[in-house]
Amino acid sequence: MEIRFAGVTKQFSPDIVALQDLFLTIAKGEFVYLVGPTGSGKTTLLRLVTREVLPTKGQVTVGDINIRKIASYDLAYLRRDIGVVFQDFRLLPHLTVYENVAFVQEAIGVPPTDVQKRTNDVLDRLGLWRRRFLYPEQISGGEQQRVAIGRAIANSPSILLADEPTGNLDIHTAEEIMQLLLSINASGTTVMVATHNQYIVDAYRQRVIELRKGRMVRDDKKGRYEVDGDL
Amino acid sequence: MATFRYILRDTWRLLSRHWGLSVLTLLTSVAVFFLVGASVLFVLNTRYLVATVEGDLMVQAYVRNTPEALESVARKASTYDSVSSVRIVTSDEALERLRARLGKQAEAVTLLDENPLPPSVEVRVKRAAFASVIARELISMPEVEDVVYAGAIAERLERISSFVSRLSLVILAVSMASASLVLFNTIRISVYARKEEIGTMLLVGATRNFVVFPYVLQGVILGTAGALLSALLLWFSYGAALDALERSLPFVSLITDTRVILRLGVVLVSAGVTVGWICSWLAASRFIRLASRSL
Numbered sequence: 001m002e003i004r005f006a007g008v009t010k011q012f013s014p015d016i017v018a019l020q021d022l023f024l025t026i027a028k029g030e031f032v033y034l035v036g037p038t039g040s041g042k043t044t045l046l047r048l049v050t051r052e053v054l055p056t057k058g059q060v061t062v063g064d065i066n067i068r069k070i071a072s073y074d075l076a077y078l079r080r081d082i083g084v085v086f087q088d089f090r091l092l093p094h095l096t097v098y099e100n101v102a103f104v105q106e107a108i109g110v111p112p113t114d115v116q117k118r119t120n121d122v123l124d125r126l127g128l129w130r131r132r133f134l135y136p137e138q139i140s141g142g143e144q145q146r147v148a149i150g151r152a153i154a155n156s157p158s159i160l161l162a163d164e165p166t167g168n169l170d171i172h173t174a175e176e177i178m179q180l181l182l183s184i185n186a187s188g189t190t191v192m193v194a195t196h197n198q199y200i201v202d203a204y205r206q207r208v209i210e211l212r213k214g215r216m217v218r219d220d221k222k223g224r225y226e227v228d229g230d231l
Numbered sequence: 232m233a234t235f236r237y238i239l240r241d242t243w244r245l246l247s248r249h250w251g252l253s254v255l256t257l258l259t260s261v262a263v264f265f266l267v268g269a270s271v272l273f274v275l276n277t278r279y280l281v282a283t284v285e286g287d288l289m290v291q292a293y294v295r296n297t298p299e300a301l302e303s304v305a306r307k308a309s310t311y312d313s314v315s316s317v318r319i320v321t322s323d324e325a326l327e328r329l330r331a332r333l334g335k336q337a338e339a340v341t342l343l344d345e346n347p348l349p350p351s352v353e354v355r356v357k358r359a360a361f362a363s364v365i366a367r368e369l370i371s372m373p374e375v376e377d378v379v380y381a382g383a384i385a386e387r388l389e390r391i392s393s394f395v396s397r398l399s400l401v402i403l404a405v406s407m408a409s410a411s412l413v414l415f416n417t418i419r420i421s422v423y424a425r426k427e428e429i430g431t432m433l434l435v436g437a438t439r440n441f442v443v444f445p446y447v448l449q450g451v452i453l454g455t456a457g458a459l460l461s462a463l464l465l466w467f468s469y470g471a472a473l474d475a476l477e478r479s480l481p482f483v484s485l486i487t488d489t490r491v492i493l494r495l496g497v498v499l500v501s502a503g504v505t506v507g508w509i510c511s512w513l514a515a516s517r518f519i520r521l522a523s524r525s526l
Contacts, residue, residue: 012526050434053526072523073438080436090431094244106237107437151435 001063001158001190002028003049008058010044018044020214026192031185033201034194035227036211042194043087046161050082051075080108083152085162089144091136098123098132101150122150125180141168149177159190166197178204198225241445245421246452253453256417260457263410267403268465268499274399276485281392283484288362290354290380292369300374304352307372313361318353322346359388411510418450418514426522433523446515447508454507455500462496
């Protein structure tokens with residue numbers, strides 16, 4: 001699915017402008033890094049795609065759906081096609097690792113045998129098979145991050161949004177995660193990754209969009225990290 | 232199927248996670264539904280008692296001692312809708328009744344050469360409230376010399392009957408409001424305790440109904456279980472109360488038909504399901520609607 005931002009501004013209060021006059025198109029099947037210092041608007045941009053926030057001005061289109069005009073019932077169906085890896089993971093604490101990954105499939109009524117097969121495949125790919133009966137609080141931060149990725153990809157979404165997916169991971173695990181995201185992208189999923197990880201951006205060269213104070217300041221086809229003054 | 236399994240699992244989690252609150256809500260529902268059931272039984276028994284007494288309530292018209300006059304009064308009295316039965320009591324029959332009532336003392340009556348008792352027409356009314364009206368109608372008939380009836384009792388019974396009905400409505404309303412409030416708050420606490428999770432569920436594509444259903448089921452289970460337990464408690468305690476009353480007040484007749492109690496149990500459980508459903512739906516769906524709003 002293509003994602004299009006047409007003149008998008010997001011203002012949370014008169015003093016806080018998260019995004020300003022953003023024009024951006026992400027083609028179907030593209031892999032995009034969003035880079036920029038903290039507070040530059042990366043997370044807001046991702047939250048606009050899931051309609052967690054609405055634009056103050058302008059238009060966000062996902063596929064052929066204008067997110068402002070979508071009915072709340074249809075919004076659930078749109079979100080099922082968008083996998084999200086949240087910066088703070090947002091795992092469901094009362095569910096085990098297995099149940100967290102299976103959650104979206106259960107929510108949309110996938111037959112139990114398919115849920116089991118898909119979930120087991122994902123857990124195996126992410127190296128979480130042995131952890132499947134544990135609860136989020138019983139596993140490490142890196143493992144929690146992998147569970148969050150597992151939940152996002154278990155439903156084979158058309159779009160995958162990842163906010164700092166390698167934030168708590170060592171280089172080796174971060175590389176594994178990147179390989180995973182690239183393989184998902186290779187199967188036709190549009191992937192947007194907001195990151196501060198210079199190593200992975202430079203190692204796995206893809207389109208780089210740099211934001212600064214809510215404005216897009218760079219859009220490189222096969223870019224490098226090159227963010228000045230980043231934290 | 233997976234959805235249904237998830238909903239059942241999540242409902243169990245909700246019930247067991249805050250088990251203290253669940254037990255407290257269950258106990259409150261039991262107490263409230265027991266109060267509702269007990270007040271309904273009280274009203275039913277009061278009405279039954281009033282109806283029994285009303286059935287015995289009689290207006291006695293003393294008529295001039297001619298067969299035509301007796302027939303005429305009886306015929307006129309039976310035309311009223313509020314009259315349930317009319318019966319002519321001859322002087323001889325009245326004397327027989329007196330003898331039966333007095334027992335050994337009846338010998339005194341046999342000493343009299345002439346039967347001193349006048350004939351009368353006994354008129355039974357359908358409801359106590361009609362007794363005064365019928366008495367007035369009877370006294371206005373030229374054949375009738377005097378009318379005797381328990382006017383004060385009739386009026387008092389009517390007052391008791393309407394007071395109990397009004398009181399029971401108040402008890403019912405207060406009890407149902409309490410049950411609703413307790414269930415509503417329990418579900419609201421459960422929802423608030425998981426507000427972030429609910430936000431995440433909605434963000435990853437769960438529909439509002441999918442999120443709300445475990446909470447609704449939690450409310451229905453607590454409401455139904457409370458009503459069911461209260462119905463059982465009512466069954467046993469009413470049985471014990473009947474036994475005790477039969478020993479101490481044998482002349483008081485109360486409802487002993489088990490079908491009435493069973494029907495009341497069914498009504499209570501239905502009320503538990505309904506109250507649980509409505510309260511939990513209101514508590515959860517309102518919050519979830521707010522949580523699903525975009526910023």
